Amino acid sequence: MRPAPGPSADATIATDFASLTAAAATTRGTLQPLEHALDALAARRRAEAGDLGFSRARDSLGSHREALARFAVFAALVPSWHDLGHEAGLLLATVKPDDVDALAAAVGGTAGHDVGTALAAYRQAVGVLAAAAAPLRERLAAARDRDRLAGEARGGQDDPRYRQLVAQYGETLADASVYVPSAPPELHRPRTAPAEKVFDVALLWDEAEDEWFRLPGDVPVEEIFRDVFIAAGKRPTPGQLKYLAGIHPQITARRATVDALAAWLRAAATGEGPAAQAFAAAPDAASMRAALDEPWRLRARYVYDAAYRQSTLAAVDQVRKALVGQGAAGTAALRSLDALLDRHALTLESQWAVAVPPAVGTVRVTAWFRDDPKTRFVSTWRFDKEQVRIEIDQGRANGVRRGNMVETEGSIPGRNCVATDRRSFAPNGTLTFSASYRCIRDDGRIEVNDRIGAGTWEVVPAAASPDGKPPVESKSEPRREPARRPR
Incomplete structure (x- = not known):
């Protein structure tokens, strides 16, 4: 009689993750009493002697608290351990026994029974958490290697996904590394960091479209995946992850x-x-x-x-x-x-309410260069909170407003030039500006001319507009961050 087959590798990993999740919950439960005891100790020592001497060691508990709470919520959201591997790694990298040992040393032996008991309980829980992770690390590494994406020369199989990768990006990229799944498992990264930056990529597989997305290797797609999941309560699609990876600077x-x-x-x-x-x-x-x-x-x-x-x-x-x-x-x-x-x-709504110029409206601007004050330029500026449209002669430009400062960029009609302008509007109806003109001449030379100037501005009444046309209605939209120049 043949023995019954043992549990599959995936089932074993799922069991390991269940043990890790339970250990994390216990650790989180022992952290709160420790923080309360430390708060009481801090209050006593402040009253008696001033400097505690353990503030830095104690601060590490804040990162412990955040990592444990986030892991608990994320583990409850994800449908499978395959989505949880990266977050488990962050948890274990954050909640370290060494942090608790450093805190115990900083507290010293005169902290009192409450602190000593709470510290011992938390240290024990953190140790159990680390022990629960030990077998999981090896099994996860083996599972990722089993599901690697690679050509036959690198020990891979005739995988349709690999053939699609070659079809989309060529054999050079496909064979540059062995790619192993991350979390989510449709995301693959090089098993070892490639020597050349051009091959440091993340590959995202869209099962529904049978298509690979190539993403920059330095974009933390795993954290984007986790945070979107937490924010929306549902799993983001590969298409959403691709879009968000593309706007990572804005994120x-x-x-x-x-x-x-x-x-x-x-x-x-x-x-x-x-x-x-x-x-x-x-x-x-x-x-x-x-x-x-x-x-x-x-x-x-x-x-x-x-x-x-x-x-x-x-x-x-x-x-x-x-x-x-x-x-x-x-x-x-x-x-x-x-x-x-x-x-x-x-810019908040209370700031827009007293903004100069008005948050929404049309303004006539008369400006001149400081070195040529007799030549005047008249333009129309249409404000809609952050968004500004400028009309001068036959040219148009778009600007972004921050407070009373507007930055614009636009082309000059009939000339191969681009103008950028930074203009500050004062409450008394005056303004100052600095402008830069970048022009390409017929012989290919690029000329740059920087100038400064001043001017005046006045609000155009709603019943009229500078060009005699009916005023443009400007519908107020919900407040949003500027589309340009994120900081």
Whole structure:
């Protein structure tokens, strides 16, 4: 009688992931009592002696908390362990026994029974977590190698996906590396880093279209996949991942923006003074506090959920309005918030309400160069919040507005030239500008001419327009970040 077959490799890995997930939940459960005990210890020592001496070691627990919470939510969302491998690796790289040992050494032996007990429990849980991961690492590596994408010369099989890769991108790329699945499993990366940068790619397989997408190797597609999944609650498609990988600089800018906003709001929520009072007075203060407690979820939703991004900015605007209402007392905090918004190219509705020139409307501009003040140029500027359209003679240009500053770029009619312009509008109806003209001459030479100037501006009444035509209706759209120049 033949013995019954053992569990498949995939089933064994699924069991290992279940053990890892359970160990992570236990670790997360022991972290909260430790943080409470450390908070109490910090309060006592501040009252007695001032400097704690363990702030840096204690800060590592913040990254532990975020990694454990995000892993728990993501593990509950994904339908299979195949989607979870990358996040498991990040969890284990973040929640390290060495961090807990460093914290124990920094606390010292006089911390008290509560801290000592909580530290021991957390250290034990982190050790169990690391032990649960040990067999999983080897089995995951074996599974990825089993499902590798490679030609016969590199130990691969006659895989239709490999043939499609050759058909799309040629044998040179296909044979440059052995590609192994990541998470999601339709994403493949080189098993070892290629020597040449041109071959450092991520390959994304679209099963529905039988097509490969070639993505830059330095784009963190795994993290995009995870965060979109968390933000939307459903698995992103390969087409969505391809699009998002293509706008990775914009994604990076949004992440930087929400992290900066969260840092300012967190300081306001936990501090004292005008900013704290403005935060507490905001109608959405409770929901903002809840969002700040889960920075990983706040980040994912702000970056990938447009409606949530707008609601977050509206909540920030509530705080800003409260600061404005404080008058002189809130000036410093208001200046700090406005400077942050300016650095990240954001304009809130309360800022548009007092914008100069108006947020939406038509303006007649008369300008001249500083070295030729007698020659005047008249143009029409149509403002729709960040978006600006400029008409002068037979030429047109588009601009992006930040506060009272507009940056434009456009061609010059009848000349092989491109003009860029940076113009600052003052509340008193004057303006200053700097312009650069880049022209290609008939002989192929490129000439660059930089000039500065000044001018005046006035709002065109809604009943008329500079060219005598009916005014252009400008419908206000929901607030969005500028399409250009993300920071």
